[in-house]
Amino acid sequence: MKKNRIALYIDLLFCLVIMPLAIMLLPVDRWIAHNTAFLLTLVAYVYLLYFVYRCACLPKLFMQRKYLRIALLLVVLAAVTELLTYFPMPAERITADTQLMAARMNMRRQTIWFFFLVVTGFSLAIELTFELFRQILSRQEVEAEKDKAELALYKAQINPHFLFNTLNTLYALVLSGSDKTESAFVKFSGILRYMYSQSGAELIPAARELEYVRQYVDLQRLRLNHHTMVNLVVEAVYAQALVPPMILITFVENAFKYGTSSETDCTILIRIHVDEFCLWLETENAVMRRREDGACGIGIANCRKRLELLYPGRYTLQTGETDGTYRVRLEIKIKDE
The missing domain is CATH 3.30.565.10 (Histidine kinase-like ATPase, C-terminal domain)
Structure with a gap:
Protein backbone atom coordinates (compact mmCIF):
# COMPACT_ATOMS: atom_id res chain seq x y z
CA MET A 1 0.00 0.00 0.00
CA LYS A 2 2.79 2.43 0.91
CA LYS A 3 4.68 1.58 -2.29
CA ASN A 4 1.54 2.18 -4.38
CA ARG A 5 1.09 5.57 -2.76
CA ILE A 6 4.70 6.53 -3.51
CA ALA A 7 4.25 5.43 -7.14
CA LEU A 8 1.14 7.60 -7.39
CA TYR A 9 3.01 10.61 -6.02
CA ILE A 10 5.81 10.10 -8.55
CA ASP A 11 3.33 9.82 -11.42
CA LEU A 12 1.64 13.03 -10.30
CA LEU A 13 5.03 14.72 -9.98
CA PHE A 14 5.91 13.75 -13.55
CA CYS A 15 2.54 14.62 -15.07
CA LEU A 16 1.86 17.85 -13.20
CA VAL A 17 5.32 19.31 -12.57
CA ILE A 18 8.20 17.83 -14.56
CA MET A 19 6.60 17.54 -18.00
CA PRO A 20 4.80 20.91 -17.91
CA LEU A 21 8.11 22.57 -17.02
CA ALA A 22 9.88 20.70 -19.82
CA ILE A 23 7.18 21.64 -22.34
CA MET A 24 7.52 25.28 -21.33
CA LEU A 25 11.06 25.16 -22.76
CA LEU A 26 9.47 24.90 -26.21
CA PRO A 27 8.17 27.87 -28.17
CA VAL A 28 4.69 27.02 -26.96
CA ASP A 29 3.05 30.33 -27.92
CA ARG A 30 4.28 30.12 -31.52
CA TRP A 31 3.42 26.43 -31.85
CA ILE A 32 -0.07 26.94 -30.45
CA ALA A 33 -0.66 29.64 -33.02
CA HIS A 34 0.86 27.91 -36.04
CA ASN A 35 1.28 24.20 -35.18
CA THR A 36 -1.38 23.31 -32.63
CA ALA A 37 -1.95 19.76 -33.90
CA PHE A 38 1.72 18.88 -33.63
CA LEU A 39 2.04 20.35 -30.11
CA LEU A 40 -1.00 18.42 -28.85
CA THR A 41 0.24 15.24 -30.54
CA LEU A 42 3.68 15.67 -28.95
CA VAL A 43 2.22 16.21 -25.47
CA ALA A 44 -0.07 13.20 -25.81
CA TYR A 45 2.84 11.10 -27.09
CA VAL A 46 5.07 12.07 -24.16
CA TYR A 47 2.48 11.11 -21.54
CA LEU A 48 1.59 7.91 -23.40
CA LEU A 49 5.27 6.99 -23.64
CA TYR A 50 5.72 7.50 -19.89
CA PHE A 51 2.82 5.24 -18.94
CA VAL A 52 3.89 2.59 -21.47
CA TYR A 53 7.22 2.42 -19.67
CA ARG A 54 5.52 2.36 -16.26
CA CYS A 55 3.25 -0.51 -17.29
CA ALA A 56 5.98 -2.47 -19.07
CA CYS A 57 8.44 -2.24 -16.15
CA LEU A 58 11.61 -2.91 -18.14
CA PRO A 59 13.89 -3.64 -15.13
CA LYS A 60 11.50 -6.38 -14.03
CA LEU A 61 11.49 -7.86 -17.53
CA PHE A 62 15.27 -7.69 -17.51
CA MET A 63 15.39 -9.58 -14.18
CA GLN A 64 13.13 -12.19 -15.75
CA ARG A 65 15.49 -12.37 -18.76
CA LYS A 66 12.79 -11.47 -21.25
CA TYR A 67 15.27 -9.74 -23.50
CA LEU A 68 13.30 -10.26 -26.71
CA ARG A 69 10.25 -8.51 -25.29
CA ILE A 70 12.42 -5.59 -24.14
CA ALA A 71 14.08 -5.27 -27.56
CA LEU A 72 10.73 -5.45 -29.35
CA LEU A 73 9.21 -2.77 -27.14
CA LEU A 74 12.16 -0.39 -27.60
CA VAL A 75 12.14 -0.92 -31.37
CA VAL A 76 8.42 -0.15 -31.56
CA LEU A 77 8.74 2.96 -29.41
CA ALA A 78 11.76 4.18 -31.39
CA ALA A 79 9.85 3.62 -34.66
CA VAL A 80 6.83 5.58 -33.40
CA THR A 81 9.16 8.37 -32.27
CA GLU A 82 10.82 8.49 -35.69
CA LEU A 83 7.44 8.54 -37.43
CA LEU A 84 6.42 11.47 -35.30
CA THR A 85 9.28 13.49 -36.71
CA TYR A 86 7.51 13.33 -40.12
CA PHE A 87 4.39 15.02 -38.78
CA PRO A 88 3.27 17.34 -41.62
CA MET A 89 4.21 20.96 -41.38
CA PRO A 90 1.32 23.44 -41.60
CA ALA A 91 0.86 24.98 -45.02
CA GLU A 92 1.49 28.51 -43.79
CA ARG A 93 4.91 27.44 -42.47
CA ILE A 94 6.06 25.96 -45.78
CA THR A 95 8.49 28.25 -47.61
CA ALA A 96 10.68 28.05 -50.65
CA ASP A 97 13.73 28.50 -48.44
CA THR A 98 15.02 24.93 -48.21
CA GLN A 99 17.56 25.83 -45.55
CA LEU A 100 14.88 27.33 -43.33
CA MET A 101 12.65 24.30 -43.84
CA ALA A 102 15.55 21.97 -43.03
CA ALA A 103 16.28 23.95 -39.86
CA ARG A 104 12.65 23.71 -38.74
CA MET A 105 12.52 19.98 -39.44
CA ASN A 106 15.81 19.47 -37.62
CA MET A 107 14.50 21.40 -34.60
CA ARG A 108 11.34 19.30 -34.59
CA ARG A 109 13.38 16.08 -34.79
CA GLN A 110 15.69 17.15 -31.97
CA THR A 111 12.72 18.15 -29.81
CA ILE A 112 10.94 14.84 -30.28
CA TRP A 113 14.03 12.74 -29.60
CA PHE A 114 14.93 14.96 -26.64
CA PHE A 115 11.56 14.22 -25.01
CA PHE A 116 11.92 10.55 -25.90
CA LEU A 117 15.28 10.35 -24.10
CA VAL A 118 14.07 12.37 -21.11
CA VAL A 119 10.96 10.24 -20.60
CA THR A 120 12.90 7.02 -21.19
CA GLY A 121 15.63 7.96 -18.72
CA PHE A 122 13.21 9.17 -16.05
CA SER A 123 10.93 6.15 -16.39
CA LEU A 124 13.79 3.65 -16.30
CA ALA A 125 15.30 5.37 -13.27
CA ILE A 126 11.98 5.22 -11.42
CA GLU A 127 11.30 1.61 -12.38
CA LEU A 128 14.83 0.57 -11.47
CA THR A 129 14.43 2.21 -8.07
CA PHE A 130 11.12 0.42 -7.49
CA GLU A 131 12.57 -2.90 -8.64
CA LEU A 132 15.48 -2.55 -6.22
CA PHE A 133 12.97 -1.63 -3.52
CA ARG A 134 10.93 -4.74 -4.32
CA GLN A 135 14.05 -6.91 -4.22
CA ILE A 136 15.03 -5.51 -0.82
CA LEU A 137 11.54 -6.05 0.59
CA SER A 138 11.43 -9.58 -0.80
CA ARG A 139 14.80 -10.38 0.74
CA GLN A 140 13.70 -8.93 4.08
CA GLU A 141 10.53 -11.02 4.02
CA VAL A 142 12.54 -14.17 3.34
CA GLU A 143 14.93 -13.35 6.18
CA ALA A 144 12.02 -12.60 8.51
CA GLU A 145 10.38 -15.93 7.71
CA LYS A 146 13.71 -17.69 8.22
CA ASP A 147 14.23 -16.00 11.59
CA LYS A 148 10.67 -16.85 12.60
CA ALA A 149 11.20 -20.51 11.71
CA GLU A 150 14.50 -20.61 13.63
CA LEU A 151 12.87 -19.05 16.68
CA ALA A 152 10.10 -21.63 16.57
CA LEU A 153 12.72 -24.38 16.36
CA TYR A 154 14.73 -23.10 19.32
CA LYS A 155 11.57 -22.61 21.34
CA ALA A 156 10.41 -26.13 20.51
CA GLN A 157 13.78 -27.47 21.68
CA ILE A 158 13.56 -25.59 24.98
CA ASN A 159 10.19 -27.03 25.98
CA PRO A 160 11.16 -30.75 25.79
CA HIS A 161 14.46 -29.94 27.49
CA PHE A 162 12.62 -28.29 30.38
CA LEU A 163 9.98 -31.02 30.60
CA PHE A 164 12.60 -33.77 30.71
CA ASN A 165 14.37 -32.18 33.68
CA THR A 166 11.13 -31.41 35.51
CA LEU A 167 9.80 -34.95 35.07
CA ASN A 168 13.06 -36.23 36.56
CA THR A 169 12.34 -34.06 39.59
CA LEU A 170 8.82 -35.46 39.97
CA TYR A 171 10.12 -38.98 39.47
CA ALA A 172 12.60 -38.52 42.30
CA LEU A 173 9.83 -37.25 44.62
CA VAL A 174 7.60 -40.22 43.78
CA LEU A 175 10.39 -42.73 44.43
CA SER A 176 11.24 -41.14 47.75
CA GLY A 177 7.60 -41.19 48.85
Whole structure:
Protein backbone atom coordinates (compact mmCIF):
# COMPACT_ATOMS: atom_id res chain seq x y z
CA MET A 1 0.00 0.00 0.00
CA LYS A 2 2.79 2.43 0.91
CA LYS A 3 4.68 1.58 -2.29
CA ASN A 4 1.54 2.18 -4.38
CA ARG A 5 1.09 5.57 -2.76
CA ILE A 6 4.70 6.53 -3.51
CA ALA A 7 4.25 5.43 -7.14
CA LEU A 8 1.14 7.60 -7.39
CA TYR A 9 3.01 10.61 -6.02
CA ILE A 10 5.81 10.10 -8.55
CA ASP A 11 3.33 9.82 -11.42
CA LEU A 12 1.64 13.03 -10.30
CA LEU A 13 5.03 14.72 -9.98
CA PHE A 14 5.91 13.75 -13.55
CA CYS A 15 2.54 14.62 -15.07
CA LEU A 16 1.86 17.85 -13.20
CA VAL A 17 5.32 19.31 -12.57
CA ILE A 18 8.20 17.83 -14.56
CA MET A 19 6.60 17.54 -18.00
CA PRO A 20 4.80 20.91 -17.91
CA LEU A 21 8.11 22.57 -17.02
CA ALA A 22 9.88 20.70 -19.82
CA ILE A 23 7.18 21.64 -22.34
CA MET A 24 7.52 25.28 -21.33
CA LEU A 25 11.06 25.16 -22.76
CA LEU A 26 9.47 24.90 -26.21
CA PRO A 27 8.17 27.87 -28.17
CA VAL A 28 4.69 27.02 -26.96
CA ASP A 29 3.05 30.33 -27.92
CA ARG A 30 4.28 30.12 -31.52
CA TRP A 31 3.42 26.43 -31.85
CA ILE A 32 -0.07 26.94 -30.45
CA ALA A 33 -0.66 29.64 -33.02
CA HIS A 34 0.86 27.91 -36.04
CA ASN A 35 1.28 24.20 -35.18
CA THR A 36 -1.38 23.31 -32.63
CA ALA A 37 -1.95 19.76 -33.90
CA PHE A 38 1.72 18.88 -33.63
CA LEU A 39 2.04 20.35 -30.11
CA LEU A 40 -1.00 18.42 -28.85
CA THR A 41 0.24 15.24 -30.54
CA LEU A 42 3.68 15.67 -28.95
CA VAL A 43 2.22 16.21 -25.47
CA ALA A 44 -0.07 13.20 -25.81
CA TYR A 45 2.84 11.10 -27.09
CA VAL A 46 5.07 12.07 -24.16
CA TYR A 47 2.48 11.11 -21.54
CA LEU A 48 1.59 7.91 -23.40
CA LEU A 49 5.27 6.99 -23.64
CA TYR A 50 5.72 7.50 -19.89
CA PHE A 51 2.82 5.24 -18.94
CA VAL A 52 3.89 2.59 -21.47
CA TYR A 53 7.22 2.42 -19.67
CA ARG A 54 5.52 2.36 -16.26
CA CYS A 55 3.25 -0.51 -17.29
CA ALA A 56 5.98 -2.47 -19.07
CA CYS A 57 8.44 -2.24 -16.15
CA LEU A 58 11.61 -2.91 -18.14
CA PRO A 59 13.89 -3.64 -15.13
CA LYS A 60 11.50 -6.38 -14.03
CA LEU A 61 11.49 -7.86 -17.53
CA PHE A 62 15.27 -7.69 -17.51
CA MET A 63 15.39 -9.58 -14.18
CA GLN A 64 13.13 -12.19 -15.75
CA ARG A 65 15.49 -12.37 -18.76
CA LYS A 66 12.79 -11.47 -21.25
CA TYR A 67 15.27 -9.74 -23.50
CA LEU A 68 13.30 -10.26 -26.71
CA ARG A 69 10.25 -8.51 -25.29
CA ILE A 70 12.42 -5.59 -24.14
CA ALA A 71 14.08 -5.27 -27.56
CA LEU A 72 10.73 -5.45 -29.35
CA LEU A 73 9.21 -2.77 -27.14
CA LEU A 74 12.16 -0.39 -27.60
CA VAL A 75 12.14 -0.92 -31.37
CA VAL A 76 8.42 -0.15 -31.56
CA LEU A 77 8.74 2.96 -29.41
CA ALA A 78 11.76 4.18 -31.39
CA ALA A 79 9.85 3.62 -34.66
CA VAL A 80 6.83 5.58 -33.40
CA THR A 81 9.16 8.37 -32.27
CA GLU A 82 10.82 8.49 -35.69
CA LEU A 83 7.44 8.54 -37.43
CA LEU A 84 6.42 11.47 -35.30
CA THR A 85 9.28 13.49 -36.71
CA TYR A 86 7.51 13.33 -40.12
CA PHE A 87 4.39 15.02 -38.78
CA PRO A 88 3.27 17.34 -41.62
CA MET A 89 4.21 20.96 -41.38
CA PRO A 90 1.32 23.44 -41.60
CA ALA A 91 0.86 24.98 -45.02
CA GLU A 92 1.49 28.51 -43.79
CA ARG A 93 4.91 27.44 -42.47
CA ILE A 94 6.06 25.96 -45.78
CA THR A 95 8.49 28.25 -47.61
CA ALA A 96 10.68 28.05 -50.65
CA ASP A 97 13.73 28.50 -48.44
CA THR A 98 15.02 24.93 -48.21
CA GLN A 99 17.56 25.83 -45.55
CA LEU A 100 14.88 27.33 -43.33
CA MET A 101 12.65 24.30 -43.84
CA ALA A 102 15.55 21.97 -43.03
CA ALA A 103 16.28 23.95 -39.86
CA ARG A 104 12.65 23.71 -38.74
CA MET A 105 12.52 19.98 -39.44
CA ASN A 106 15.81 19.47 -37.62
CA MET A 107 14.50 21.40 -34.60
CA ARG A 108 11.34 19.30 -34.59
CA ARG A 109 13.38 16.08 -34.79
CA GLN A 110 15.69 17.15 -31.97
CA THR A 111 12.72 18.15 -29.81
CA ILE A 112 10.94 14.84 -30.28
CA TRP A 113 14.03 12.74 -29.60
CA PHE A 114 14.93 14.96 -26.64
CA PHE A 115 11.56 14.22 -25.01
CA PHE A 116 11.92 10.55 -25.90
CA LEU A 117 15.28 10.35 -24.10
CA VAL A 118 14.07 12.37 -21.11
CA VAL A 119 10.96 10.24 -20.60
CA THR A 120 12.90 7.02 -21.19
CA GLY A 121 15.63 7.96 -18.72
CA PHE A 122 13.21 9.17 -16.05
CA SER A 123 10.93 6.15 -16.39
CA LEU A 124 13.79 3.65 -16.30
CA ALA A 125 15.30 5.37 -13.27
CA ILE A 126 11.98 5.22 -11.42
CA GLU A 127 11.30 1.61 -12.38
CA LEU A 128 14.83 0.57 -11.47
CA THR A 129 14.43 2.21 -8.07
CA PHE A 130 11.12 0.42 -7.49
CA GLU A 131 12.57 -2.90 -8.64
CA LEU A 132 15.48 -2.55 -6.22
CA PHE A 133 12.97 -1.63 -3.52
CA ARG A 134 10.93 -4.74 -4.32
CA GLN A 135 14.05 -6.91 -4.22
CA ILE A 136 15.03 -5.51 -0.82
CA LEU A 137 11.54 -6.05 0.59
CA SER A 138 11.43 -9.58 -0.80
CA ARG A 139 14.80 -10.38 0.74
CA GLN A 140 13.70 -8.93 4.08
CA GLU A 141 10.53 -11.02 4.02
CA VAL A 142 12.54 -14.17 3.34
CA GLU A 143 14.93 -13.35 6.18
CA ALA A 144 12.02 -12.60 8.51
CA GLU A 145 10.38 -15.93 7.71
CA LYS A 146 13.71 -17.69 8.22
CA ASP A 147 14.23 -16.00 11.59
CA LYS A 148 10.67 -16.85 12.60
CA ALA A 149 11.20 -20.51 11.71
CA GLU A 150 14.50 -20.61 13.63
CA LEU A 151 12.87 -19.05 16.68
CA ALA A 152 10.10 -21.63 16.57
CA LEU A 153 12.72 -24.38 16.36
CA TYR A 154 14.73 -23.10 19.32
CA LYS A 155 11.57 -22.61 21.34
CA ALA A 156 10.41 -26.13 20.51
CA GLN A 157 13.78 -27.47 21.68
CA ILE A 158 13.56 -25.59 24.98
CA ASN A 159 10.19 -27.03 25.98
CA PRO A 160 11.16 -30.75 25.79
CA HIS A 161 14.46 -29.94 27.49
CA PHE A 162 12.62 -28.29 30.38
CA LEU A 163 9.98 -31.02 30.60
CA PHE A 164 12.60 -33.77 30.71
CA ASN A 165 14.37 -32.18 33.68
CA THR A 166 11.13 -31.41 35.51
CA LEU A 167 9.80 -34.95 35.07
CA ASN A 168 13.06 -36.23 36.56
CA THR A 169 12.34 -34.06 39.59
CA LEU A 170 8.82 -35.46 39.97
CA TYR A 171 10.12 -38.98 39.47
CA ALA A 172 12.60 -38.52 42.30
CA LEU A 173 9.83 -37.25 44.62
CA VAL A 174 7.60 -40.22 43.78
CA LEU A 175 10.39 -42.73 44.43
CA SER A 176 11.24 -41.14 47.75
CA GLY A 177 7.60 -41.19 48.85
CA SER A 178 7.82 -37.53 49.78
CA ASP A 179 4.74 -35.83 51.19
CA LYS A 180 5.56 -32.93 48.88
CA THR A 181 4.68 -34.95 45.77
CA GLU A 182 1.08 -33.73 45.56
CA SER A 183 2.14 -30.08 45.86
CA ALA A 184 4.82 -30.67 43.24
CA PHE A 185 2.29 -32.01 40.75
CA VAL A 186 0.01 -29.01 41.36
CA LYS A 187 2.86 -26.63 40.60
CA PHE A 188 3.86 -28.71 37.59
CA SER A 189 0.34 -28.50 36.18
CA GLY A 190 0.48 -24.71 36.57
CA ILE A 191 3.75 -24.66 34.67
CA LEU A 192 2.23 -26.76 31.89
CA ARG A 193 -0.72 -24.38 31.63
CA TYR A 194 1.71 -21.48 31.25
CA MET A 195 3.66 -23.28 28.54
CA TYR A 196 0.46 -24.09 26.67
CA SER A 197 -1.00 -20.58 26.94
CA GLN A 198 2.14 -18.83 25.68
CA SER A 199 3.07 -21.36 23.00
CA GLY A 200 2.06 -19.05 20.15
CA ALA A 201 3.03 -15.72 21.72
CA GLU A 202 6.12 -13.80 20.68
CA LEU A 203 6.06 -11.41 23.64
CA ILE A 204 4.30 -11.61 27.00
CA PRO A 205 4.12 -9.34 30.08
CA ALA A 206 7.15 -9.79 32.33
CA ALA A 207 4.83 -10.56 35.26
CA ARG A 208 3.80 -13.87 33.64
CA GLU A 209 7.39 -14.87 32.92
CA LEU A 210 8.45 -14.03 36.47
CA GLU A 211 5.57 -16.03 37.93
CA TYR A 212 6.64 -18.94 35.77
CA VAL A 213 10.18 -18.72 37.19
CA ARG A 214 8.81 -18.55 40.75
CA GLN A 215 6.71 -21.69 40.20
CA TYR A 216 9.71 -23.52 38.79
CA VAL A 217 11.92 -22.48 41.74
CA ASP A 218 9.19 -23.54 44.21
CA LEU A 219 8.93 -26.89 42.45
CA GLN A 220 12.69 -27.42 42.75
CA ARG A 221 12.68 -26.46 46.42
CA LEU A 222 10.26 -29.29 47.11
CA ARG A 223 12.84 -31.91 46.11
CA LEU A 224 15.82 -30.26 47.84
CA ASN A 225 16.92 -30.87 51.41
CA HIS A 226 18.51 -28.49 53.88
CA HIS A 227 21.94 -28.69 52.24
CA THR A 228 20.86 -26.51 49.30
CA MET A 229 19.81 -22.94 49.97
CA VAL A 230 17.94 -21.09 47.23
CA ASN A 231 17.78 -17.30 47.18
CA LEU A 232 15.42 -15.84 44.60
CA VAL A 233 15.29 -12.05 44.38
CA VAL A 234 12.83 -10.53 41.92
CA GLU A 235 12.49 -6.79 41.34
CA ALA A 236 9.63 -6.09 38.98
CA VAL A 237 9.75 -2.30 38.67
CA TYR A 238 7.66 -2.48 35.49
CA ALA A 239 5.88 -5.82 35.41
CA GLN A 240 4.03 -5.03 32.17
CA ALA A 241 7.22 -4.82 30.12
CA LEU A 242 7.00 -7.21 27.18
CA VAL A 243 9.57 -10.01 27.10
CA PRO A 244 9.94 -13.25 25.12
CA PRO A 245 8.42 -16.27 26.89
CA MET A 246 10.78 -18.80 28.47
CA ILE A 247 13.82 -16.61 27.89
CA LEU A 248 15.12 -17.02 31.46
CA ILE A 249 14.22 -20.56 32.39
CA THR A 250 17.26 -22.23 30.79
CA PHE A 251 19.70 -20.34 33.02
CA VAL A 252 17.60 -20.91 36.14
CA GLU A 253 17.23 -24.58 35.25
CA ASN A 254 20.99 -25.05 34.79
CA ALA A 255 21.65 -23.52 38.20
CA PHE A 256 19.51 -26.25 39.80
CA LYS A 257 20.82 -28.99 37.53
CA TYR A 258 24.50 -28.43 38.28
CA GLY A 259 24.42 -26.47 41.57
CA THR A 260 22.52 -28.65 44.04
CA SER A 261 23.64 -31.35 46.42
CA SER A 262 21.96 -33.58 49.00
CA GLU A 263 25.17 -34.01 51.01
CA THR A 264 27.17 -30.79 50.75
CA ASP A 265 26.07 -27.32 51.71
CA CYS A 266 25.62 -25.09 48.67
CA THR A 267 23.78 -21.97 47.62
CA ILE A 268 21.93 -20.95 44.48
CA LEU A 269 21.45 -17.24 43.95
CA ILE A 270 19.01 -15.92 41.34
CA ARG A 271 18.43 -12.20 40.84
CA ILE A 272 16.00 -10.79 38.28
CA HIS A 273 15.32 -7.13 37.64
CA VAL A 274 12.78 -5.78 35.15
CA ASP A 275 12.03 -2.18 34.38
CA GLU A 276 10.56 -0.40 31.37
CA PHE A 277 13.80 -0.51 29.42
CA CYS A 278 15.86 -3.45 30.62
CA LEU A 279 15.63 -7.08 31.72
CA TRP A 280 18.53 -8.23 33.90
CA LEU A 281 19.28 -11.73 35.19
CA GLU A 282 22.10 -12.95 37.41
CA THR A 283 22.60 -16.49 38.66
CA GLU A 284 25.36 -17.94 40.82
CA ASN A 285 25.80 -21.52 41.92
CA ALA A 286 28.55 -23.73 43.18
CA VAL A 287 29.50 -26.33 40.61
CA MET A 288 28.40 -29.57 42.28
CA ARG A 289 28.35 -31.70 39.15
CA ARG A 290 29.43 -31.46 35.53
CA ARG A 291 28.42 -32.91 32.21
CA GLU A 292 30.15 -36.20 31.57
CA ASP A 293 31.25 -35.17 28.07
CA GLY A 294 32.44 -31.76 29.27
CA ALA A 295 30.58 -29.99 26.49
CA CYS A 296 28.08 -27.17 26.77
CA GLY A 297 24.41 -28.14 26.75
CA ILE A 298 21.99 -27.23 24.01
CA GLY A 299 19.96 -25.03 26.35
CA ILE A 300 22.38 -22.10 26.58
CA ALA A 301 23.40 -22.48 22.93
CA ASN A 302 19.74 -22.21 21.88
CA CYS A 303 19.23 -19.21 24.13
CA ARG A 304 22.18 -17.42 22.56
CA LYS A 305 20.79 -18.02 19.08
CA ARG A 306 17.33 -16.95 20.17
CA LEU A 307 18.66 -13.76 21.76
CA GLU A 308 20.70 -13.00 18.65
CA LEU A 309 17.57 -13.26 16.52
CA LEU A 310 15.34 -11.29 18.88
CA TYR A 311 17.77 -8.66 20.18
CA PRO A 312 20.76 -8.33 17.82
CA GLY A 313 23.21 -5.89 19.34
CA ARG A 314 20.87 -5.21 22.26
CA TYR A 315 21.87 -7.87 24.75
CA THR A 316 24.92 -9.07 26.66
CA LEU A 317 25.33 -12.62 27.94
CA GLN A 318 28.30 -13.65 30.03
CA THR A 319 28.70 -17.17 31.40
CA GLY A 320 31.68 -18.77 33.08
CA GLU A 321 33.14 -20.52 36.08
CA THR A 322 35.47 -18.87 38.61
CA ASP A 323 36.83 -20.62 41.71
CA GLY A 324 34.19 -23.34 41.55
CA THR A 325 31.29 -20.90 41.14
CA TYR A 326 29.38 -20.67 37.89
CA ARG A 327 27.95 -17.26 37.07
CA VAL A 328 25.53 -16.02 34.44
CA ARG A 329 24.98 -12.35 33.60
CA LEU A 330 22.25 -11.52 31.11
CA GLU A 331 21.11 -8.02 30.21
CA ILE A 332 18.52 -7.35 27.52
CA LYS A 333 17.64 -3.89 26.29
CA ILE A 334 13.94 -4.44 25.69
CA LYS A 335 13.14 -0.82 24.90
CA ASP A 336 15.10 2.29 23.90
CA GLU A 337 15.30 4.92 26.58
